[in-house]
Amino acid sequence: MPTTRDSNGALYLGGVSLLDVVRDPSAPRPTTPAYVYDLDAMAAEARALRAGFDGAPHLVAYALKANTAGAVVRALAAQGCGADLVSGAELAVALQCGVAPDDIIYNGVAKTDAEIDQAIATGPRGIGAIQLESVEEIARVEGRARAAGRRARVGVRVNPSLDMDGATHAHIATGHDRAKFGVPRPDVGRAVQLCEASAHLELVGMGAHVGSHFKSTGPYVESAEVLFSIVSALRGEGRLRSLAFVDTGGGFGVDYGESALPVGGETRDAVPPPPAFVRAARVAQRRAKLDDLALYVEPGRCLVAAHGVLLARVTQVKVAGDTRWLMIDAGMNDLIRPALYQARHRVVPLQAAPTNEAPIPWRVVGPVCESSDDFGEHALPPAPGEYVAILDAGAYGYTMASVYNGRQLPVEVFLAGGRVAARTERVPIERWVAERLRAGR
Numbered sequence: 001m002p003t004t005r006d007s008n009g010a011l012y013l014g015g016v017s018l019l020d021v022v023r024d025p026s027a028p029r030p031t032t033p034a035y036v037y038d039l040d041a042m043a044a045e046a047r048a049l050r051a052g053f054d055g056a057p058h059l060v061a062y063a064l065k066a067n068t069a070g071a072v073v074r075a076l077a078a079q080g081c082g083a084d085l086v087s088g089a090e091l092a093v094a095l096q097c098g099v100a101p102d103d104i105i106y107n108g109v110a111k112t113d114a115e116i117d118q119a120i121a122t123g124p125r126g127i128g129a130i131q132l133e134s135v136e137e138i139a140r141v142e143g144r145a146r147a148a149g150r151r152a153r154v155g156v157r158v159n160p161s162l163d164m165d166g167a168t169h170a171h172i173a174t175g176h177d178r179a180k181f182g183v184p185r186p187d188v189g190r191a192v193q194l195c196e197a198s199a200h201l202e203l204v205g206m207g208a209h210v211g212s213h214f215k216s217t218g219p220y221v222e223s224a225e226v227l228f229s230i231v232s233a234l235r236g237e238g239r240l241r242s243l244a245f246v247d248t249g250g251g252f253g254v255d256y257g258e259s260a261l262p263v264g265g266e267t268r269d270a271v272p273p274p275p276a277f278v279r280a281a282r283v284a285q286r287r288a289k290l291d292d293l294a295l296y297v298e299p300g301r302c303l304v305a306a307h308g309v310l311l312a313r314v315t316q317v318k319v320a321g322d323t324r325w326l327m328i329d330a331g332m333n334d335l336i337r338p339a340l341y342q343a344r345h346r347v348v349p350l351q352a353a354p355t356n357e358a359p360i361p362w363r364v365v366g367p368v369c370e371s372s373d374d375f376g377e378h379a380l381p382p383a384p385g386e387y388v389a390i391l392d393a394g395a396y397g398y399t400m401a402s403v404y405n406g407r408q409l410p411v412e413v414f415l416a417g418g419r420v421a422a423r424t425e426r427v428p429i430e431r432w433v434a435e436r437l438r439a440g441r
């Protein structure tokens with residue numbers, strides 16, 4: 001359980017009272033909205049996932065897009081994680097956090113020439129693999145490698161043409177025929193041929209990533225099986241001789257509290273723990289007789305989501321008709337998942353109410369001038385207190401935050417060893433105002 005309560009009902013994360021975090025007299029004001037992360041728990045999550053490979057050659061390439069905070073990336077790199085990234089900026093963060101160039105995978109459908117050059121120029125041999133997402137991209141990467149006088153290691157990201165209907169939200173399903181991602185199945189043979197014919201490309205990987213937040217291993221394995229069957233068929237034709245790894249992508253789901261909510265009178269199945277996805281993929285890999293290859297995975301969410309919370313202060317209460325609105329100082333600009341994907345995060349008070357006070361429904365909303373700035377209805381005490389925590393906010397929270405409505409980015413607080421190890425400085429709002437005033441001058 002990532003958050004716990006003490007006997008007085010105060011909420012804790014990583015052994016630290018979250019009330020102490022927001023009331024810390026030495027912290028710059030205001031102390032909310034604030035993301036708080038438990039670095040030790042994230043590191044433990046990475047260790048558990050790596051143990052799921054049972055000693056087989058592997059790489060856990062942490063998908064930085066989930067959370068790019070230096071302390072988070074360093075904590076995961078220290079556990080032997082590599083990095084999966086999608087921009088030159090993420091590449092710079094990964095390298096400076098100690099990720100070895102060999103352990104870096106670069107996905108992305110529209111990498112710029114400058115980003116490709118950066119990946120090729122990194123380290124003695126470039127990064128571990130630039131994932132090619134279209135047949136058309138191959139000539140461009142080859143041209144950049146030739147110009148640099150280098151041989152770039154590449155992978156082909158296959159679009160396995162799987163609909164995944166109902167397995168995840170449509171906005172985060174990436175392996176179907178209408179998705180912009182990956183080389184379409186009929187073109188994979190040609191893509192492999194082009195890479196193998198080039199003196200400036202070394203084809204080291206074949207991968208697929210079909211979506212995020214799968215709540216069972218079935219869809220993940222289905223995609224892995226398509227990938228493995230393509231790899232086996234190509235090997236049968238004498239191709240892929242330089243292949244070092246197969247990459248089954250990220251997408252391991254987490255429990256945002258849904259498993260406790262009954263559907264049609266029945267409780268839902270629990271989301272399998274991250275190592276279960278790896279073990280299921282390993283079974284498929286062995287069955288496909290591809291055991292000589294390393295297995296790469298690209299998880300983001302499952303390593304960090306549950307070990308981060310977004311703390312907010314209650315700024316206004318409003319009762320209108322039947323609705324009790326709880327208005328907080330965190331909005332969709334701080335955590336956009338509910339507005340973007342209809343995601344639901346649990347909202348809980350930092351200080352639990354006395355047990356004799358039954359919770360009542362509150363509609364929790366932020367200050368942003370959009371009706372979608374809405375965290376949903378939550379059972380909270382009749383007097384919810386000064387602060388609430390939005391749970392499971394460690395992934396796709398801060399990285400998707402914006403300054404919409406002239407708001408500041410939230411601060412981030414890092415917990416390690418049962419104490420606050422570091423916190424970021426809030427960018428002064430005056431700087432934002434000055435920058436906007438300069439625009440167009």
Ligand SMILES: Cc1ncc(COP(=O)(O)O)c(C=O)c1O
Nearest residue numbers: 063212213250251298299300301
């Ligand atoms: C190519 C790729 N790999 C990995 C991930 C990480 O997915 P997750 O955070 O669900 O593990 C994503 C997420 O969108 C992705 O696009």
